[in-house]
Amino acid sequence: MEFDAYHDSHNSFYRDPFGAVPCGRRVQFRLKIRSALPVEVCYLRLWLGEREELVLMSAAAEGKDAAAEAAEDAEERATAAEDATAEAGERTTEPGERADEAGEPWGVFETVYQAPEEPGLLWYYFRVRAGGREFYYGNNEDKLGGEGALWAGEPPSYQLTVYRPMRIPEWYTRGIMYQVFVERFRCAEAEDPGAAGLRPGFQAGGPVSGAERPEPDTGTRVSETGGQLPGRPQPAAADRTPGDPDLSAGGQEPGLGLQARNRAGRPRQNALMHLDWYDTPIYVKDERGRVTHWDFFGGNLQGIIAKLPYLQELGVSILYLNPIFEAASNHKYDTADYHRIDPMYGDEGVFERLVQETKRRGIALVLDGVFSHTGSDSLYFNREGTYSSLGAWQSPASPYFEWYQFKSDRRESGEGKAGGTKTGGGTKPGGTKPGGTKPGGTNPGALKPGELEAGEYGGPAYKCWWDIDTLPEVDELNPSWQKFLLDPEDGVIQKWMKKGIAGWRLDVADELPDEFIRKLREAVKSLNSEAVLIGEVWEDASNKLSYGQLRRYFWGVELDATMNYPWREIFLSFFLGERDASQVCRRVMSLYENYPSENFFAAMNLLGSHDRVRILTLLGEAPPEEGLTDKAKQTFRPSAEARQLAVRRLKLFSLIQMTFPGVPCIYYGDEAGLQGYSDPYNRGTYPWGREDAEILEWYKKVARLRREYEVLQTGGFRVFSRGPDVFVLQRFREAEQITVLVNRHTSEAREAALPPALGSERERSPLVRDLLSGEILSPLPKRVSVGPLSARVLVRVDAKEVNHPMPRGSLGV
Structure with a gap:
């Protein structure tokens, strides 16, 4: 080859330190070059803001390259090569190598650059002149960082995030979050804090399996999509309020008829109350598609208080509530009064009891802040x-x-x-x-x-x-609006922070100017330095552009964390077969590279939310909703086979969620087997008494796993692919290390090489326990078998621990 080059931003030999760097930090860049042409000059080309800078790179001392790379994880490269030989399609060459090793030797060019003193994004690539010709080496075509490519002209740049370090509260980064859409979680009367929370005529019962889940006996029909479309129970004529339409034939308004009343007793205009807690949510719209009547089920704050023991048993330590301030709709994103709890949810007295009870149980309360519109x-x-x-x-x-x-x-x-x-x-x-x-x-x-x-x-x-x-x-920049929200004496933020909440989730953060978010953060932190500020951002938050402006979320003066929708999309595509394990690793590492470390480890890792199709519906490969009518979406139920596939995938997905860096967030009802297409069907009521026992017990197990192993809360991590179907996550800290292997294949087991132990783990006992099955592997194998749609969670144990099965709790099955 006449000319070749290599740089890998995910390898600290080529860029040190890895990932985002604090302001003023010195960063070493290296580029490997192999050329039959005489290399005349090599530049690191930088772009910051509107300014270009060329930094001359010098040839490294002879032998420096080989010594450095030999010290870089040789054991892992050998293991990966061994595994690649067994798995079709895996690369067998090492980073920086090419198949024609008999050609020119590799040389290394390097430089050290001091990051700017102000936060921002630094973009870079390499320009080389050799034999009178210009060569460019930059990011790969996917712009994911890591191994780059040679380009004929100006290439896509690598990103280097420069930020001001910030401290994120430990209670948050160690926690497990639970999102509650209040209106659909639990209904309980305020007069009876221990009320079961079911409407008259409901019967509470224990969890049932998916196979035993009761369905209305109204007959079924098969849609053109092949899914089951069971009918829904309709209220008897005597149960309907006079004047309410009888739409039972069309199935559009099951169980509606009562006029919804707020807790003060004042009828709410254009509102309807479901008679049956287990009805499917609907929208009643006019001919122009506008909602004319909001439907309600009666979920309230007292209902949450009544179910705090359940959340505590589940392992929840952070409770995030969708909006609770007075509003006309059932979702409450149309705020009517920021100083008042919606009367249908309760009043300030009930809210204060909620705060007291959550604190007593070690649960922090985070509210939804809707500050871009009213x-x-x-x-x-x-x-x-x-x-x-x-x-x-x-x-x-x-x-x-x-x-x-x-x-x-x-x-x-x-x-x-x-x-x-x-x-x-x-x-x-x-x-x-x-x-x-x-x-x-x-x-x-x-x-x-x-x-x-x-x-x-x-x-x-x-x-x-x-x-x-x-x-x-x-x-948002209007002084009167900012005073109303942020005034230290009687502002909205001050009022609710003083009542004891632990932070805010900012709705539509992209709509909020950076200056506003910065001032909001200052107000929140001045009231409680341990409070947290989370932003709703749907993309990579480090380089997000909104309205043509680069956002400053992670520059050290705005958000502690964002909702990690990119993470969700990465792993959802893996389980649906749209990306293989190596692509998953590349995308995970791209986020890790771009985010400041503290923000990456604080990311809100979610599988579901009120803005997305229920995760169980997606994992069962339900027909795309774009081709379905509202009626079909409302009544769709998967076949038994599709549901079982979805359940097995959900168990693996939630296992990754609970063992991955970041803060796992459970969307209410996902752990109980709720299904549904997008809004309103993803906002069904929690199925009290009809929970899927298999899923619920699994969630309790993996949440307990996260709580009981420190390494899963604070440890570092590495990711590996073992063929297209096996994703491997390794968490490590001090003397503890846990390795998670997940096989997505639906029918075949996979053999996978274990990644090497790190640090003192090499000196420990060769015995390994699978925390999911309780199995002891001895001696420590180099490869393990992972069954179809199965996982292994491996940790080294001392010989004396073998006689005490599951010493940290009954995690085995």
Whole structure:
């Protein structure tokens, strides 16, 4: 070969230190070159902000390359090569090598560069002139970092994140989080803190297996997709309130009929209460696709208090609640009053008891902060005239008028469309959600710009979230708005922080200006330095662009963590066969490389959320919802075979979640076997008395595994692929190490080489215990067999521990 080069940003020989670096840190860069042409000059080309810099690289001393690489994990390379020989398609050459080793020897060029004193993103690639020709070496085509490629022209750059170090509360990084959509979790009467929380006529029972799950005996039919579509029970005519439509034939409104009432007794307008806790959620919409009646099941804060023992048994230490402030909808992202608990959920007294009870049980409470928009039916905007206050919609004289952004001529802008209602707490990440569209689809039947005439509501059109007129946007940088939220005496943040919450999850963080998030963080941390701030971000948060601006989430002055949707997508695609194990490793390492270490280990690792199709539905390979009617989505149930496949995959996915770096978050009901397509079907009620016992017991087991092994909370990690089907995760700290092997293949076992032990682990007993089965492996094998859709969790044990099965608890099956 006339010219070749090599750089691997995931290998500390080529870039040291690995990953993101603090401001001012010195970073060593190396590029290996093998050339039949005389190398004239080698540059490290850097780009920071709007500035380019060329740094001259010098040839390393002879022999330095070989000595350094020989010391770099030789044992692992040998093990990987051995495993690659047994697995078809694995690479058998080493990093930096090529098949034609008889060619020119490799040389190394290197330089040391001091990172800037201000945080930001540094981009780099290499330029080499040899034999009068220009060569470029940069990132790979996928832009995932690691091993790069030669390019004929300017290549994609590698990313180097420069940040200010921050301390993230240990209670958070060690915790297990549980997300509750309050309206659908549990209903209990405030007068009876120990109430079972079921409506009259319900019967509580113990968990049942998926095979024993009771289904309505109304007959089934088979859809064109091949899935089971069982009917749903309908209320008898005597149970329907006069005037309610009888839609049993269409199956669109099962169990509806009662008018929902808040806890103060005032009827809530345009609201319907399900008679049966186990009904499927629905939306009642008009011909234009707008929600006209919100459906409610009666979940409340007292219901959460009643089920805290359950959460404690599950291993939960962080409780994240979807919005709880007064609002007209069932999701509460259309805030009406930031200072008041929604009356249907309870009052401040109930909330204070919730805080007290969670603290008593060692559970931290995190609230959902919706600060980019309010509801149109709110104390502040008051478009519907519900409140006695003078709202911004009603008059420029309103004290809230300057919070919003009105247009004097609606015909000049598409903003302020009437039509469409936010049906979820999703984010607009400078475009559309990955794999999705705006909440409510394409806003069918929306009024055209200008159709909302000037005098119809007495005010001009306004800027609203995703053109949804019930969600008027606020100007987050407006001094009055910031004072309302952040005032140290009586601001919204101050009020709820003083009541004892442990932090906030920021809805649609991409919609919040960096300056606002920074000020919000300062306000939160001034009240409690141990509080946490989590942002809803759907992509790699280190290089996120929204509205053309690079976001500063991880520069050390904004977020502690983000919702780790990229992590979810990586492993979901693995289990669905869309990516193999090596691609999973590359993408995981890309995130690890880009995120500051503290933010990576604080990432909120979720399998499900209120904005995504239920994980069990996805893992069962349900038909894509884009091709289904609302009726089909509402009633779809998988075949027994599909459900069993989904359950086995979910067990493996949740095992990875509980053993991976970051904070695992369970979306309520995932651990009980809830299924459902996207909103509203992913927001069904928790199936009390109808839980899937197999899944629930598994979640308790893997959560206990995380709690009982320190290395799974604070240890370092490495990832490996063993052929396309086996993903290997290794966690390590001091003298403890755990290796997790997961085989995704649905019908075949896989042999996989174990990665080498690190540090003092090499000196320990050769005995290994599988923490899932309790099996002892002796002597320590170099390879193990992993069954189809199965896993092994291996830890070294001393000989004396062999006589005491499962010394840390009954984790075996």
